[in-house]
Amino acid sequence: MTSTKQHGGLARPSLGARLRRGVEPAVLLGPGLLFYAALVAAPVLLVTGYMFARRGRFGGVEWELSLDNFSRVTDSVYLEVFRESLGLAFVATLLALLIGYPTAYAIAKLPPRWRTVALVLVVVPFWTNFLIRVYAWIVLLNSQGLLNDLLVGIGVTDDRFTLLYTPGAVVVGLVYSYLPLMILPLYAAIEKVDEDLLEASADLGAGRVRTFLGVQLPLTMPGVVTGSILVFVPSLGNFVVPELLGGGKTVMVGNLIRDQFLKAQDWPFGSVLAMIVVVLLVLLFLGQAWVTRRVEGPARG
Amino acid sequence: MSTINRRPRRIATAAVLGTALTLVLAACGGDDGSSAEPAALDPDADLSKQTIVVSNWEAYMPEDIAERVKEKTGATVKITSHATNEDMVAKVTGSGGEGLDVVFGSQPYLEALSKAGLIEPLDTDLLDNWGNLESAATDTAEVDGATYWAPYTWGTTGICYRADLVDEAPTSWRDLLEPTDANKGKVTMMGTERWAMLPALKALGYSVNTTDEDELAEAKELMVAAKPNLLAYDDSTFYERLISGEATMTEAWDGWCNYGTGEDENIKFVVPEEGSDLWTDGIAVLKSSKNKEAAYAFIDTILDAETHAWVEENILYNIPNEAALELVPAELKEQYETLGTRREEMLSGENMTDVGDDAAALYNQIITEVTAS
Amino acid sequence: MARAGARQGLGWLWLPLVLCGAFLYVPILVLVAMSFNGGGSAYSWGGFSFRWYGELARDSDLISAVVTSLGIAAGATVIATVLGTLLAVGLARHTRSKMLEAAAMAPAILPDLVLAIGLLAFFYAAGIPKSALTVLLAHAAFGTAFVVAVVRSRLAGSDAALEEASRDLGAGAFSTFVLVTLPSIAPAVIAGALLVFTLSLDEFVIAYFTAGPTTQTLPITVYAMVRTGVTPEINALATVLVVISVLVVVVAARAIRPKEKS
Numbered sequence: 005m006t007s008t009k010q011h012g013g014l015a016r017p018s019l020g021a022r023l024r025r026g027v028e029p030a031v032l033l034g035p036g037l038l039f040y041a042a043l044v045a046a047p048v049l050l051v052t053g054y055m056f057a058r059r060g061r062f063g064g065v066e067w068e069l070s071l072d073n074f075s076r077v078t079d080s081v082y083l084e085v086f087r088e089s090l091g092l093a094f095v096a097t098l099l100a101l102l103i104g105y106p107t108a109y110a111i112a113k114l115p116p117r118w119r120t121v122a123l124v125l126v127v128v129p130f131w132t133n134f135l136i137r138v139y140a141w142i143v144l145l146n147s148q149g150l151l152n153d154l155l156v157g158i159g160v161t162d163d164r165f166t167l168l169y170t171p172g173a174v175v176v177g178l179v180y181s182y183l184p185l186m187i188l189p190l191y192a193a194i195e196k197v198d199e200d201l202l203e204a205s206a207d208l209g210a211g212r213v214r215t216f217l218g219v220q221l222p223l224t225m226p227g228v229v230t231g232s233i234l235v236f237v238p239s240l241g242n243f244v245v246p247e248l249l250g251g252g253k254t255v256m257v258g259n260l261i262r263d264q265f266l267k268a269q270d271w272p273f274g275s276v277l278a279m280i281v282v283v284l285l286v287l288l289f290l291g292q293a294w295v296t297r298r299v300e301g302p303a304r305g
Numbered sequence: 306m307s308t309i310n311r312r313p314r315r316i317a318t319a320a321v322l323g324t325a326l327t328l329v330l331a332a333c334g335g336d337d338g339s340s341a342e343p344a345a346l347d348p349d350a351d352l353s354k355q356t357i358v359v360s361n362w363e364a365y366m367p368e369d370i371a372e373r374v375k376e377k378t379g380a381t382v383k384i385t386s387h388a389t390n391e392d393m394v395a396k397v398t399g400s401g402g403e404g405l406d407v408v409f410g411s412q413p414y415l416e417a418l419s420k421a422g423l424i425e426p427l428d429t430d431l432l433d434n435w436g437n438l439e440s441a442a443t444d445t446a447e448v449d450g451a452t453y454w455a456p457y458t459w460g461t462t463g464i465c466y467r468a469d470l471v472d473e474a475p476t477s478w479r480d481l482l483e484p485t486d487a488n489k490g491k492v493t494m495m496g497t498e499r500w501a502m503l504p505a506l507k508a509l510g511y512s513v514n515t516t517d518e519d520e521l522a523e524a525k526e527l528m529v530a531a532k533p534n535l536l537a538y539d540d541s542t543f544y545e546r547l548i549s550g551e552a553t554m555t556e557a558w559d560g561w562c563n564y565g566t567g568e569d570e571n572i573k574f575v576v577p578e579e580g581s582d583l584w585t586d587g588i589a590v591l592k593s594s595k596n597k598e599a600a601y602a603f604i605d606t607i608l609d610a611e612t613h614a615w616v617e618e619n620i621l622y623n624i625p626n627e628a629a630l631e632l633v634p635a636e637l638k639e640q641y642e643t644l645g646t647r648r649e650e651m652l653s654g655e656n657m658t659d660v661g662d663d664a665a666a667l668y669n670q671i672i673t674e675v676t677a678s
Numbered sequence: 679m680a681r682a683g684a685r686q687g688l689g690w691l692w693l694p695l696v697l698c699g700a701f702l703y704v705p706i707l708v709l710v711a712m713s714f715n716g717g718g719s720a721y722s723w724g725g726f727s728f729r730w731y732g733e734l735a736r737d738s739d740l741i742s743a744v745v746t747s748l749g750i751a752a753g754a755t756v757i758a759t760v761l762g763t764l765l766a767v768g769l770a771r772h773t774r775s776k777m778l779e780a781a782a783m784a785p786a787i788l789p790d791l792v793l794a795i796g797l798l799a800f801f802y803a804a805g806i807p808k809s810a811l812t813v814l815l816a817h818a819a820f821g822t823a824f825v826v827a828v829v830r831s832r833l834a835g836s837d838a839a840l841e842e843a844s845r846d847l848g849a850g851a852f853s854t855f856v857l858v859t860l861p862s863i864a865p866a867v868i869a870g871a872l873l874v875f876t877l878s879l880d881e882f883v884i885a886y887f888t889a890g891p892t893t894q895t896l897p898i899t900v901y902a903m904v905r906t907g908v909t910p911e912i913n914a915l916a917t918v919l920v921v922i923s924v925l926v927v928v929v930a931a932r933a934i935r936p937k938e939k940s
Binding site: 027028029031032033035036037039040042043044046047048050051054063064103104106107109110111113122124125126127128129131132133134135136137138139140141142143144150180183187237238240241243244247248258261262265266271274275278281282285289 | 691692693694695697698699701702703704705706708709712757760761762764765767768769771772773778781782784785787788789790791792793795796797798799800802803815816818819822826851876880882883887896897900901904905912913915916919920923924926927928
């Protein structure tokens with residue numbers, strides 16, 4: 005913790021040294037922070053300000069104080085959109101976790117060589133264009149598409165039916181888009197778990213389920229939480245998946261926000277919706293910090 | 306044991322100052338791109354030195370239009386595309402029109418842009434081919450006594466359906482809004498802009514330009530009730546869904562239904578008995594354009610009988626150009642009824658106009674709430 | 679048997695691996711297969727053909743979109759790598775402010791849609807016309823955060839002793855940075871730069887909001903293609919993109935592969 009050097013108390017550092025020590029952080033931190041000030045801080049402040057303004061005729065805002073946007077958002081239609089968005093994002097996250105956990109666990113148990121291969125295989129689809137990954141599901145789920153061909157072919161159904169343009173299709177699209185973001189942190193957490201602890205638990209007579217729930221799961225909780233957040237956050241703000249796989253019938257808050265800025269030209273209302281999303285996410289991050297502290301705190305002591 | 310200088314506060318101050326500075330600098334350096342006075346055209350301008358950027362729907366004009374204009378006038382044309390009127394408006398307003406010179410759009414949206422002073426009145430005397438246009442179309446291009454756009458295509462909205470997949474041909478907007486069990490989940494409606502509300506408004510016997518809040522509320526209820534029976538909201542690929550058989554009935558513009566008919570003759574178009582609209586798409590010059598002479602040259606090239614005839618022959622929408630119509634082969638008018646015998650029916654539709662800012666916001670809000678319901 | 683199974687064989691664990699693998703790869707493989715479809719429908723099979731690859735190669739709009747995207751990604755990578763590396767070193771060596779640290783990561787944590795509308799509003803309010811340059815700046819902004827994250831974690835692993843030694847031996851701040859700090863974090867800087875490049879190439883939402891009226895990046899073009907009608911050409915494009923990303927991932931994995939602990 006002592007930040008003064010040994011000779012600090014004896015001789016004051018030269019003026020040049022002091023200047024240098026002041027200039028250096030400015031040179032290192034200054035450009036990046038200025039860049040952020042313009043392209044991150046200013047935009048966020050602007051959107052915050054827009055919340056209290058009136059809509060401009062063609063985009064932009066009239067700077068007249070107005071709280072109408074806040075009362076409008078409490079309309080049941082919009083609350084319902086928030087509820088549905090949270091619901092869909094939650095289901096997508098849960099599904100990703102249910103698929104991701106066993107997968108990450110299995111990868112962690114692979115021989116080291118194969119582990120790398122498996123991890124690369126998990127990542128490859130993620131580096132493929134996002135829109136094309138979503139589009140792939142249009143091809144698969146279409147009523148004239150392959151899944152229907154398959155179902156009719158093996159005699160499950162005679163009638164072609166639309167799997168596309170349903171909330172289910174939206175959830176599948178979200179899970180598919182973000183699954184790797186769930187698997188990677190889970191893998192990192194599972195890989196760290198000391199095998200001996202699990203064996204000790206088993207030796208002490210705990211069954212598999214109890215060992216999993218009592219030892220494995222709590223130890224990997226930070227991975228579960230991180231992965232869940234990484235899937236939940238982009239799912240909540242998504243507008244491409246609901247638009248392409250939901251057929252415009254499933255509206256998530258991301259669609260609402262996009263439409264306010266690029267279609268309805270009601271920027272203040274769009275800003276309110278966006279800031280609500282930000283507040284929800286801040287709450288989520290606080291929750292994550294709390295969980296991580298609870299898990300890692302005692303484990304270390 | 307690292308040397309640590311604690312300067313968070315100073316850095317935070319720097320960040321705030323930086324924000325302020327950048328905002329000020331950016332504001333000073335900005336150019337709002339609009340001039341109060343419409344610039345007079347220079348008849349001697351060297352068009353070969355002018356470049357214009359034109360935004361149009363994808364595949365809505367001759368692919369070689371840039372070469373045609375270059376050859377005829379020397380001006381360079383760059384093409385970009387928008388997917389919808391709303392896209393176009395967002396492009397124009399998002400940057401005060403900077404970067405665009407000419408836009409294609411539908412009457413209500415062009416009217417709104419003209420009222421907002423973003424597009425410029427046309428001096429039609431400077432367009433040699435203006436006289437080719439039908440007066441019924443040029444009349445609709447007038448706002449407060451000035452002409453703001455050159456009419457390009459016009460048409461109506463109806464139901465495009467697969468005659469072989471429906472038991473009975475649709476005759477009413479209600480066939481789309483309240484489909485029979487066999488058609489449930491196999492119909493599409495448009496999900497944006499004014500056409501989203503058209504079927505419900507017409508089914509109820511109201512004007513497509515209504516600003517009456519009660520009428521709009523009634524239409525909204527009908528739309529909410531119709532939503533569960535839809536396959537999807539679709540403004541751009543409905544004819545493909547008919548071709549693939551995914552959909553049996555769709556709300557459609559006449560020309561795009563013709564695309565379907567071209568692929569499968571079972572695909573037919575009907576204007577429901579409650580009536581429909583007459584919409585016009587036009588070409589407008591942005592006030593911020595710095596190459597207006599080239600913009601006029603572009604418009605005049607489009608209005609040339611030969612080019613405009615190409616539009617009807619290939620895009621399959623009706624054009625309001627009398628000279629060009631003489632060049633359109635009779636077989637085409639027979640193959641596609643909307644271009645031939647049913648042209649009168651289209652012209653009897655209710656002209657779709659701008660409903661004004663407040664009502665437009667209300668339309669948008671209703672559409673948002675219906676799709677969100 | 680149960681415990682031995684966990685250590686030696688995979689036991690039942692092959693099941694999630696196979697299922698998850700199928701879930702991840704079947705859609706992609708279907709696209710690849712359909713790209714050789716000679717018919718005009720994107721959904722149903724009409725005979726084997728390379729027809730759509732030919733269409734793809736002749737699609738000048740798409741090719742210019744690829745060029746635009748590569749240019750934006752390159753520019754954003756340069757800015758983000760320089761600013762991000764400086765920022766990361768500054769954060770590691772000159773401050774302990776948690777706030778500042780969080781601020782440096784903010785663009786990576788902020789939902790892309792929020793950053794997108796914020797930047798749209800900012801460019802509008804500042805009167806900066808939207809263009810390819812505004813997309814480049816926007817991508818540099820979130821890219822910087824990713825470079826900070828990658829380089830910062832590398833710096834956390836190394837201590838400042840070497841740098842102090844260099845300074846005690848009389849080297850100036852600049853030469854210490856170039857000769858000591860930079861070489862020790864070089865792999866992280868390169869990894870960060872690669873990350874920004876690929877993220878920028880694939881980024882849609884922010885580009886969609888900040889692109890100028892004539893700016894067409896690859897994702898914006900793909901979005902328009904998917905929205906305004908599905909043609910088999912997209913399948914061919916998808917296949918090309920998948921092959922490229924597989925190659926990049928494999929090459930990158932080989933280059934950055936940590937020495938195997940044995």
